[in-house]
Amino acid sequence: MAYVAVKGGERAIDAAHAWLAEDRRGDPAVPELATAQIAEQLGRAVDRVMAEGACYDPDLAALAVKQAQGDLIEAAFLLRAYRTTLPRFADTRPVETGAMAVRRRVSAVFKDMPGGQVLGPTYDYTHRLLDFDLAEPGAAVAEAGSAPPGGPMPGVMDLLGHEGLIQPEAGLDGRPGDLTREPLAFPAGRDVRLQALARGDEGFLLALGYSSQRGYGGAHPFVGELRVGEVTVEVEVPELDFTLDIGDVTVTECQMVNQFKGSKEVPPQFTRGYGLCFGHSERKAMGMALVDRAMRAAELGEDVTAPAQTVEFVLSHCDNIEATGFVEHLKLPHYVDFQSELETIRRLRAGTETGGVEAGE
Amino acid sequence: MNGYNFAYLDEQTKRMIRRALLKAVAIPGYQVPFGSREMPLPYGWGTGGIQVTASILGRADVLKVIDQGADDTTNAVSIRRFFARTAGVATTTHTAEASVIQTRHRIPEAPLRTDQIIVYQVPQPEPLSKLEPSRAETRRMHALAEYGLMHVKLYEDIARIGAVTISYDYPVMVNGRHLMSPSPIPAFDTPKMDGMAALQLFGAGREKRIYAIPPYTSVKPLDFEDHPFRLTRAPHACTLCGAADSYLDEVVTDDRGGRMFVCSDSDFCETRQSGAAA
Numbered sequence: 081m082a083y084v085a086v087k088g089g090e091r092a093i094d095a096a097h098a099w100l101a102e103d104r105r106g107d108p109a110v111p112e113l114a115t116a117q118i119a120e121q122l123g124r125a126v127d128r129v130m131a132e133g134a135c136y137d138p139d140l141a142a143l144a145v146k147q148a149q150g151d152l153i154e155a156a157f158l159l160r161a162y163r164t165t166l167p168r169f170a171d172t173r174p175v176e177t178g179a180m181a182v183r184r185r186v187s188a189v190f191k192d193m194p195g196g197q198v199l200g201p202t203y204d205y206t207h208r209l210l211d212f213d214l215a216e217p218g219a220a221v222a223e224a225g226s227a228p229p230g231g232p233m234p235g236v237m238d239l240l241g242h243e244g245l246i247q248p249e250a251g252l253d254g255r256p257g258d259l260t261r262e263p264l265a266f267p268a269g270r271d272v273r274l275q276a277l278a279r280g281d282e283g284f285l286l287a288l289g290y291s292s293q294r295g296y297g298g299a300h301p302f303v304g305e306l307r308v309g310e311v312t313v314e315v316e317v318p319e320l321d322f323t324l325d326i327g328d329v330t331v332t333e334c335q336m337v338n339q340f341k342g343s344k345e346v347p348p349q350f351t352r353g354y355g356l357c358f359g360h361s362e363r364k365a366m367g368m369a370l371v372d373r374a375m376r377a378a379e380l381g382e383d384v385t386a387p388a389q390t391v392e393f394v395l396s397h398c399d400n401i402e403a404t405g406f407v408e409h410l411k412l413p414h415y416v417d418f419q420s421e422l423e424t425i426r427r428l429r430a431g432t433e434t435g436g437v438e439a440g441e
Numbered sequence: 442m443n444g445y446n447f448a449y450l451d452e453q454t455k456r457m458i459r460r461a462l463l464k465a466v467a468i469p470g471y472q473v474p475f476g477s478r479e480m481p482l483p484y485g486w487g488t489g490g491i492q493v494t495a496s497i498l499g500r501a502d503v504l505k506v507i508d509q510g511a512d513d514t515t516n517a518v519s520i521r522r523f524f525a526r527t528a529g530v531a532t533t534t535h536t537a538e539a540s541v542i543q544t545r546h547r548i549p550e551a552p553l554r555t556d557q558i559i560v561y562q563v564p565q566p567e568p569l570s571k572l573e574p575s576r577a578e579t580r581r582m583h584a585l586a587e588y589g590l591m592h593v594k595l596y597e598d599i600a601r602i603g604a605v606t607i608s609y610d611y612p613v614m615v616n617g618r619h620l621m622s623p624s625p626i627p628a629f630d631t632p633k634m635d636g637m638a639a640l641q642l643f644g645a646g647r648e649k650r651i652y653a654i655p656p657y658t659s660v661k662p663l664d665f666e667d668h669p670f671r672l673t674r675a676p677h678a679c680t681l682c683g684a685a686d687s688y689l690d691e692v693v694t695d696d697r698g699g700r701m702f703v704c705s706d707s708d709f710c711e712t713r714q715s716g717a718a719a
Contacts, residue, residue, distance in 0.1 A: 089518040157483065164479040165445065263474040263649035266577040392575055402647050405484030409564070412486065412516050416509045416546045416705055419691055420608035420627040423673045428602060 104149050118142040127330070127359020128152050132400060133159030134260070134279045136329050136358050153281075157401050164260070173314045173323060177333045177356070178235050180309040184360075187236045188303040189337060195233030200308060201360075236305035237335045237352065246337065246350040266392050273375055273395060274368075278357050280398030282364040288388040289370030296386035297374045301353065304337040308360050332357055334365035338373050343381050351380065448495040448528040454478055458496040458651070462642060465653035470615025471583070472566050477649040487520055488646030490543050490562035494524065497558060497642070498541060503531045505539035510547035510688065510705035517545070536708050546609075548630040550687050550709040553639035555656055561624040563645040566652065568612045568622040588620050591663060599668050608673050614661045615654055623660075629672045629688045634660040677702040682713035 105112065119126055119142035129141040133156040141159055148154035184200025187193060199205075213219040240246040256271040259279070264272065277285060292299040310330055314323040334355035342348035353373025355365035374388035387393055397403060446452065454476075461475040480488040498504065504524055508517035512534040520543060521532050533539050536549040545562040553559060569579045572590045582588070591612055598605045610625040613634065623631055624643060634641065634654060641654040654660060664670040678685040680701045687709060689702040704710035 089513045089515040090522075093515060093518060093522075157479075160479040161481045165449075165451070167451070261476045263476060265474065266575075392577060396576075401479065402484045405486060405488075406564070406647055407485075408483065409485030412545075413509050413514055414546070414625075415690055416627055416688070417609040417625050419675065419689070419705075420629070420673050422691065423675055424606060424608040427673070428604065428606070 104147075113146055115139060115142040115146055118145050124360065125150070125152055125155075127361050128282060128364070129155040129159055131358040131361060131364060132156035132279060132281060133163065135159045135163040153400050153404050157404070160401055170315045170317070172326075173316060175311040175313060175329070175331070177307065177311055177331065178233075178238075180233075180307060180311050180331075180333075181328075182233050182307055182309040184309070185233060185305065185307040186303070187305045190236060190239070193236055193239060195231060233307075235335070237337075240304070240337070240350060244349070246352060247340070247346075249352065264395055266395075268391055268395055270372075270376075273391065274354065274356070274372060276395045276398055277355070277368045277371060280368070281400035281403070282361065282367065284398050284400065284403075285367030285371055286363055287367075288374070288394065289367035292370050292374045292386065292388040297377070297388040298382075298386075299353075299370060299374060300339040301336045301370055301373065302338075303366070304335040304352070306332070306334045306362060306365065308332045308362070330359055332359065332361050332365040334362070334369040336366070336369040336373055340380060351376065445527055447500075448498045448524065448530075449481075450478065450492065450495045454492075455496040458492055461651045462493065462496065462653060465642070465651050466640070466655050468619070469654050469658050470613075470619030470621040470652060472645075472650040472652050474649055475651050477646045480646065482519070482523065484647035485564060486516060487543070487545060487562040489644030489648075489651070490545070490560050490646075491520060491523065491644070492646055493560045493642050493644035493651065494541060494543050495528070497560075498524065498528050498530055500528075500530065502540045503533050503538055505533050505536060505542045505708075506544075507542070507547060507549070507706075507708075508545040509690070510549070511707040513707065534708050535712075536706075546625050546627075547688070547705060548626055548633045550704075550706045552633075553637060555638045557639040559637075559639050559641050561626075561641065561643045563622065563624045563643045563650070564647075565610075566622055566643065566645040566648050566650040568610075568620050583619060586618065588614075588663075591620060595663060595665070595668075599665070604671075605664070605668070611670075612663050614663060616658050617661075620663070621652065621654075621660075627673065627688060628662070628670075629674050631660075631662050631670075631672065636660075675702050679704045679710060682710045682717065684710070684713060 119138045122145065125145050126138050126141045129144055129152055130136050130138065133141065140162065141155065144155035144158040145152065147158060182198060184202060185195065185198045187197065237246060241248065252271055257269060257275065259272060259275050264276070291297065310328040312328055313326050315326055316323050336353035337350045338353055340349055340351045351373065353369040355368030355372065357364045357368065371388050371394060375391050375394060377384050377389040384390060457476055461473045465471065465473045477489065477492065480491055482488055482491065504521065506512065506517045506521040508514040511517065524530055525532055536542065536551045539557065541558050541560065542549065543560045543562065548559065567576060567579050569582060569590065572594055573579050573582065595605050607628065609627045610622055611628040611631050613621050613623050613631060615621045623634060636657050636659065638656055640656055643652045662670040675689040675691060677689060679687060679689060681703050684704055687704045687706060690705045692701050692703060693699070694701055
């Protein structure tokens with residue numbers, strides 16, 4: 081009889097893990113990657129893993145990238161599963177992005193403004209030609225010419241705010257929601273929405289943001305300001321009457337300016353879409369800002385017609401750890417249910433409606 | 442396991458989950474939102490069931506884990522190992538010896554007892570989700586016990602095809618009040634839920650919901666008087682143990698249409714085989 085009971089799952093799992101370890105290492109003749117190399121030289125991958133893993137730790141993120149063989153969603157999952165075991169000591173003060181140590185700051189709405197435009201380390205104006213010199217280690221690295229910018233760099237949006245041309249942001253009463261402690265519920269406030277987007281999948285936000293530009297959501301966005309740099313993280317300790325500086329994190333912030341026609345009560349003005357994420361990830365922050373603004377359609381009295389404007393749709397599907405788990409769970413055995421389907425289809429095809437369990441039938 | 446709490450979750454999280462469980466038991470069939478955590482296993486692979494099990498396990502418990510009715514399917518092995526590693530509890534493949542049974546897609550054939558708890562892994566806790574995608578809306582429908590939509594779906598099946606086409610995850614009414622997803626168990630297993638002596642707990646990790654059926658609670662599949670609920674089973678006897686009343690898996694034995702049918706509940710089948718041999 082050809083039937084072999086599905087035994088030995090345990091041995092199969094061990095063997096699969098051993099094979100995976102071998103596969104991960106690759107050709108032993110090639111030197112093994114150090115996590116420091118990943119953290120230093122694959123910084124954008126590390127940044128994405130920190131953002132979607134919702135945990136700021138470049139060393140652990142680099143380890144996750146190595147362990148996941150560069151599969152960034154798998155790496156973000158590793159980091160999240162670690163993060164969830166950590167005790168929570170305190171809440172930080174809101175970070176002050178206006179006081180950021182800016183590396184890059186551009187605005188598409190003003191030619192110049194206090195602090196100026198700072199291109200910083202950007203791929204924007206590179207020609208996408210493969211640089212074959214990079215293929216061999218040891219290529220000379222050009223020195224960055226100018227010193228990092230100094231002096232204050234007030235937010236561009238504040239300049240618009242002075243004239244009352246942009247809708248002021250409503251403050252939050254009480255504690256912001258926290259998706260890592262409380263399940264998502266609808267209607268979801270903007271605090272929870274922004275948290276979900278900040279942890280959300282870059283590709284999903286990119287596609288949804290893009291869809292809003294192509295007519296599914298009717299946005300007319302301008303990049304008011306995009307800035308990248310380090311912000312100080314501070315905590316308030318109840319016993320002390322001052323805040324403690326516990327370190328710096330690199331963040332990317334995007335403020336999109338969007339037209340708003342106004343309504344009976346509100347004069348025409350600009351409205352804001354906001355994006356903020358860990359690390360240097362302009363695509364993510366911009367996608368987030370577009371989707372944030374699109375999801376404000378209902379509150380601004382605009383028609384809600386497009387996916388990007390549908391809060392429940394966006395928030396329920398933007399988390400790639402949830403999405404990949406559920407999509408990939410289809411690999412698990414489903415033969416019990418499939419058997420039920422088989423019998424149902426057979427019964428329907430036979431035209432019988434008698435069915436039922438008759439022993440030994 | 443070094444560096445982790447007993448059964449992986451920290452005690453605060455367990456307490457939060459136990460509170461949700463108590464509420465769930467108090468309102469049979471009602472989906473209680475809970476602060477589901479990321480687990481070291483992927484969403485959709487049993488994280489809800491794992492969190493529930495982790496919250497109720499004590500050191501003296503004996504755990505059985507099944508997937509598709511069997512103890513040796515890879516995901517069941519993986520979850521059983523997870524608890525053996527993080528909680529160090531005894532594990533078993535024998536239904537009668539287990540105090541906690543975590544399951545995916547089946548209820549064991551042997552009747553469960555009052556001193557046992559069965560924990561179901563649930564992919565989609567919302568029984569109305571295929572009819573109404575918005576959870577804000579389905580919550581309202583549950584609050585109002587407004588289940589006409591599901592009756593219409595069943596009616597349309599009967600009107601168009603002559604029979605209800607749902608063969609697994611068959612919607613049930615719990616305690617005469619809440620419509621509930623029994624998780625994707627085959628319709629064959631649904632009647633086992635009604636008046637079960639064991640406590641039934643349901644965990645949906647990705648969807649962040651917990652629900653429960655206390656012992657001896659009424660669980661009725663939705664149907665019509667003139668079209669009563671019918672369960673489906675392959676009309677054969679098990680090739681290995683000869684059981685004619687168990688749920689069967691169909692095994693393809695060659696590429697010429699050869700088939701054999703064997704019990705999906707591996708412990709049930711093996712117990713019968715060894716009983717016959719003795």
